Each structure stands twice: as structure tokens, then as C-alpha cells.
Amino acid sequence: MTTVYRKSAGLQDRELHYCPGCSHGIVHKLIAECMEELGLIDTAILVCPVGCSVFAGNYFACDCIEAIHGRAPAVATAVKRTHPDQLVVTYQGDGDLASIGTAEIVHAAMRGEKFTTVFINNAIYGMTGGQMAPTTLLGQRATTAPHGRMKEIHGSPIRMAELLSTMDGLAYAERVCVADIPHLNKAKKAIKKAFEVQLAGKGFSFVEVLSACPTNWGMTPLEANKWLLENMAAYYPLGVIKEVEEG
């Protein structure tokens, strides 16, 4: 029998707890595949967030550290500074990175810390049940914005890739999504590129993944991906946001 597809060695052989249609599982797979293809599973250190992916350390095959809410960039800073030759990655959601942990991510980028952040932007708080995130779109409903996000009350959603790209220490930032196969393939390339930028010592690298949360959006997985491409990608432009050739 010929093997045409197998689970990446970068993942443990465990059942994921994520909801149907959630992007986390796909992004886990892409990160794991990139680690495997670059031969980094044995040396990588992944720093996990608080949010739905709080259990990511149970799924990845590399060593993992679970950080307190928002603090993954501080944790990763210390890990990378003390293990400069190893791949260090933070995996963070929008509440974690763009709300409670804004100081940590901005200062890690400012210092040009040589680790990679994979930022899961699904425009909602997933684990706690659908509260408004700093990335929730205008008009989008959340359990703490029952009439939808309103600019005059809540302000406009934050574009983290653009904000962080103002920092000289950021060497590479790209926004991607995994809503269909062509986009998924681009997302994998971006993650691999970010790892390569890190290993080349060019600076901080950042991949923002527009992600679906069908459960808290109140949609089917297919509707969620369609909504993401039509609405999120319109506000959060896909593509390379910044790339510095020489670090």
C-alpha cells in the first residue's frame, strides 16, 4: 500500500478538541509540517497562549511552554535569548495578543526578538464563549456586543500586522488565511518563511492567520469560511505586510 497522506511527525497522535470548522487544527498542522520539513521538531520550543489553543502543548511533538494570558512574547523572549540557535514560536489568539498582551507583543517586536509569532485572528473570544475581541469587525455581534460592534462605543478593529510593522525590529509580517486550499498553501509558505527569517537572525517574524470560529460566529463551517473571505479579508488585507531583506 502506498502512503499518500500522513499526519506530520510534528504532531502527537492525539485527538484534537477543536470544534468542527475551526482553523486551529489546520494551522497546527501547517506549523508541524514546517517544523518537520525544516528538521526542527527535536529542537523547537513552542510557547502556547490562553484561549482555545491552551492545550496546544498536548498536540505538538516539540517541547512546549504554556504561558499566562498574553505573556507568551515575554516567555518566548527569555527562551530565545537563552536558546539562540533553536526555533522559538509563540502561538496566540486575538484576545491573548491584541488585548491583554499588547504590551508584550509590541515590545518583543520593538526589541526585534528573533522568534516567530503565529497570530490566530478569528475576531472573537472562543474559549470563553463568544465575547467581543479587539479584532471583532464593526457590526459583528458578540455576547458582550449584543447589538454588534459599534465604532462610536468600541472603536474600530485593530490591525496587528500593520501596527507591529511600524517597528524596526520586525523583519517579516504576512497576513494569510486557511479558508480554502490556495490560501492554505500560501499560509504554509508564510509560516515556513517566518521560521527561515528567524533562523537567519533577521529579527521578529509575524504571521497573522485570519481564522474561522463557526461555533461562536453561529455559522456552519462552510458559511464561516465564506464570511471570512468576504468580510474579514476585506478589512484585514491578505499578503505580505512587511519584509526586510537584510536583517
Place this chain on the structure above:
Amino acid sequence: MDTTVEKELWKGNEAVAEAAIRAGCKCFFGYPITPQNEIPEYMSAHLPEAGGVFIQSESELAAINMVYGAAASGVRAMTSSSSPGISLKQEGISAMCSGELPGVVVNMMRGGPGLGTIQPSQCDYFQATRGGGNGDYRTIVLAPCDIQEAVDMTQEAFDLADIYRMPVMILGDGMIGQMMEPIVWHDIPKRELPSKDWCASGRKGRDHSNFITSLRIDAPDSEEFNRHLEAKYKTIAEKETRWVEKDTDGCEIIIAAYGTPSRIALSAAEELEAKGIKVGLFRPQTVWPFPSERLAELAAQPSVKAILVVEMSLGQMVEDVQLAVKGAKPVRFYGRVGGMVPSVEEIAEEAEKILQEVR
């Protein structure tokens, strides 16, 4: 007397920083706050020279979480701050206790509450000895009374942290941080340290991955872990409780104090002795675990009429003294707060007053 021993004059904060480097501290993360700024300043100059990492973090929250990261990946790390900054660090201290991560946290206490004052105080005793952040946890709390002891304790703190896999706090006060005193550098007793095979520093051939976490979402697992901490804390209380006593045998009054007030109490005791009053001094070196058993034994002596607790607070350690003595003898309190330091005369006068009342 050995006259060959070299004494050096050191400022408390700088001495603590140098002691940490000598103890093999490889990372320091901190945020400026008075009266402990000489610690990060010294570290910024000397830790990189020693092959370590110094980062002035964006906040105390980031600093303690950097300590968490270094510790999780197997590296000796330290942070320091003063009272309001230590409040911010409690998030990370609680997480380190839950993730069972070693690290050293220095608190050069200043007056509170809120921004309070930059003058010395002992108003964080409750916070230091009861946990301070969320959850049922303790940290080992070493309370130096002078710079020599601050230096020795800082070096030992790293070993204690590694042995018990938990944060260890050096609880000083602004006076100890800012004062200069002669000290002697000497080797601290070597202790056997456990392997850090639990750490997340990359698998490097290990047949399984390590995952450091403070989350145990299933209640039975979480209870089991809390019971494990309980057992660990019991072991620490049995093995690591320390104190110093002076002239306690057959004394009439015990003065109990830690840190700076314990030294003032020493002078007060000399004044009282000159008047024929037998004073015993009891100084906890670990304020958690608190030396309750020994204090209870001393208080039970028929000669002891009362115990006077002196603190630079409104009365915090006095509660541990009351718990230890269990009403066997009167426990009285004298404290100065807000950055004020009790004087020798105040303590002596208070002791005499108490004795007149209880005799």
C-alpha cells in the same frame, strides 16, 4: 580572629545582584522602581560580562513572565522589584508555583498601600507569606537582616528554588537595599541539585516532549496537583525553617522581629539588659515557613511574661506569632509605618511598659 579575611564595603542592592551572579544566575529581567534600582543597574553592567542575559522589560508583568520562560527552559533566572511592582508580579509567581518553576524574586519593600512611599517598610509580609497571587500556594521567603545575610541568602535562594522547583523570595526592605556595610564573600554550602529533565529546552533526542503548564482543567487532576503542593510545602516546613535567637534561655520578655527592626531590637535589648531586664531576641530568617514550633517552646518557658513583636507595618508577622504562641502568653505589638523606622528608645520603652502591665 582570622585577620586574613578580606572585607569589602557593598551597597545592599548591588551586593544582592553580585551574589546572584556568583550563584550562577544566567538571566535577570526587571523594571525600574525605587528603592531597588541598583539591582537592575548592576545586572545590566555585570551579568552580560558573566555570559548572562539582562533585559529591562516593558513591565513587571513581562519581567516575571520572562523569568517563567527562562525557568521553563531550564535556566537560572531572577527578577527584583519593590512593593507595587511585586504586586504586579504575583500573576507570574502564582503561575511559576503551578508550573513548578524555580526562580528568585527580590522584594526591597517600601511603604504602601498603593504608590505609598519609597521609604523602607515591611508592609508586604502578608503578601509574601500567604502566597500573594491567586491559588493555594506558598513561596519560600528568606528575610535578611543585614547585607552579609542578604548576600548569603541570595546565593542559597537559587539552590532552594531548584531543589523544590518553586520561586524563592528575598524579602528585604528599602533600608537593606540602600545601606552600605562590610561583607565577606564566601562559598555557601553546596547542596545536591535535582536534574532538570522536566524542562522544555527542546527534545534533543528525548523520546517524549515536555510541556510546562499551570492549567489542570479536570478537577481530580487539579486536586491531586494541589495535594502534591501541600506535601511539598510540608517537607519545606520540616527541612528549611530557620531562625536566630539570642539570650532566650530564661528571659523575661521575648522581642520577635525580622529584617531591619530586628537589628534595632538588638540595641533596645542591650539598653534593657543594662537596666537588669532579661530580654530574649527571636528573629525568623524564613518568614515562610515560619519558625512556629521553636517560638512556642520559648514562649512556654515559665520565665517568659510576654512577647513583643516589632515590625515596620501595622501588625502582620504578629499574627504568625499569635498562631504559634496560641494564647499561652500575652503577645503585644509595636510598629511604625509609612516609611518610618522604629527607634531603639521606642522599642525599649514599649518593652518596659508591657512588663509593668503583665508582671
